[in-house]
Amino acid sequence: MLVAGVTGSVALLSRGLDALIGLVGRSSERLDAKLGDLARASDERRRREGRRPLNPITLD
DSSP states (O other): OOOHHHHHHHHHHHHHHHHHHHHHHHHHHHHHHHHHHHHHHHHHHHHHHTTOOOTTTTTT
């Protein structure tokens, strides 16, 4: 009885963690897509305004 209870609890916890990991993964993919859209919009705006890109090392 005790072993079955522990096994059930561990299985439930495992399913909960799997669901949480899936949720975080989907949220991360959505955030990546939004950041990509922002980067493309920024590049387009920079080209339209005739500005050159910043050097990420020197920020020149």
